[in-house]
Amino acid sequence: MSRTHFLFGAVLVAGAVILAGGMISSRAFAQTPAVSAALADGSVGEQSDGYLGFNGTVSADVRSGVEAINIKRRAAYTDLAAKRGVTVADMAAATGCQTLASRVKQGQAYRIGGGAWQRKGAGPIPLPDYCATAN
């Protein structure tokens, strides 16, 4: 293979990488508004276990966006849990107390334990007992 051919090939590969990167980032970019819209309409909501959950069927964009967020949350919970010497589930549940107490807006969906999905009313969400010290 001549030097020119090699250079041409390298340029092609670089171009493909840039193109793919752009597609991935634009897709990731499209997920966040999709997830926010799903949170607003209640098809996605916060759960007491510290993760986002699906309240019914959602689009592929919303699903992948929520799953990406949950994977990142789990990584963060795992880090903190190791630092504090607690289980990942405990760290996640402690965060769940906070999201239910301060992140869920009126009208948005939430779920406690394995219970049914509910909509937040005007008042604060009644939290599980172990959240007694939230806020």
Place this chain on the structure above:
Amino acid sequence: MTLETILGVPIAKKARFPAMLATLAVAGCIQVRAPDKPIEINLNVKVQQEVVVRLQQDAKELIQNNPELFPQ
């Protein structure tokens, strides 16, 4: 009832106080017995509560520092 009335003999004023103490000591003898079982103090509740408080603080900071993970 004082020692004077019990004994029927006057006691010097200075000696009265120790004498009263002696009466009390005899009358109100408190028996302290070592317990048969070891005394257990359960600290689990307090420790658990502290862990919860600390985790809530960590959780709050996590949310504040990573808003992209907690969209609204």
